Amino acid sequence: MREPRAAREQPPLTRARIVGEAVALLDEEGIDGLTMRRLAERIGSGVTTLYWHVDTKDDVVDLALDAIFGELPPAPPADTKWREAIAALLLDWRTAMLRHPWSAALLQRPTLGPNLLARMEFLQAALVRAGFTGDHLTAATWTLYNYLMGATVARAGFALSEEDREAAQRRLRDRSEEFPTLSANEYMLEDDWDGTFVRGLGYVLDGIAGAADQ
CATH class of the missing domain: 1.10.357.10 (Tetracycline Repressor, domain 2)
Known part of the structure; x- marks a missing residue:
């Protein structure tokens, strides 16, 4: 008679979330630790689902690399010496x-x-x-x-x-x-x-x- 427990809701799977998790995985384990299977397990999805958002592992690496440069403060004003x-x-x-x-x-x-x-x-x-x-x-x-x-x-x-x-x-x-x-x-x-x-x-x-x- 117990009410079934509601399934824990996961954040929607987006390219931004995939990239964020890829950066975290790379920080922890380096480039050799990044595989699409490991990334899917970390996110809690299937590998096939990842490929709806990114074409290849190389794409994930390229996106992760560019993401860390998005963390930088804005470049100095153009009139700076x-x-x-x-x-x-x-x-x-x-x-x-x-x-x-x-x-x-x-x-x-x-x-x-x-x-x-x-x-x-x-x-x-x-x-x-x-x-x-x-x-x-x-x-x-x-x-x-x-x-x-x-x-x-x-x-x-x-x-x-x-x-x-x-x-x-x-x-x-x-x-x-x-x-x-x-x-x-x-x-x-x-x-x-x-x-x-x-x-x-x-x-x-x-x-x-x-x-x-x-």
Whole structure:
């Protein structure tokens, strides 16, 4: 005679919900952990149902990648000085990728979404304001992009514990005659990733500003 328990209602299945769950799954397990079956189980639907909203797993990855760039604050106003605008853009970009470490390895995909393309457009427009055109614009763009990506991938993939780093530094001290600079400057103990990125970006922008003035 007991009344049947009402079924728990699930939020409607939409592309936005699929992408949000894909981002969460990627954050937890990385790119190897994302399968359409795992994603369907997480959402509480069948795999076939997912394909009503997305065509392939690659589409899910592309949408998830672009979604994290939609989390960024708005780009600085167009009249911001070009150097300040680029610094703010790249700092926010790095923050987003470190929040979602899987993303840094996927930015060479052939399909780039509108959120990411908007950042690239802003970057090049700032460099154009600085006076770059043609091959010089291409070189300046890739210099900044490569610095950002190299620094971010290195930080996201760094897995040495404090004990490991101290042991490595002791080995350098033991061989200080062979590696005097690394030993004296405690190469393996430096862990100010954020400060180093900001200072390095300043060095890169100094060089670019000098090229723009020529």
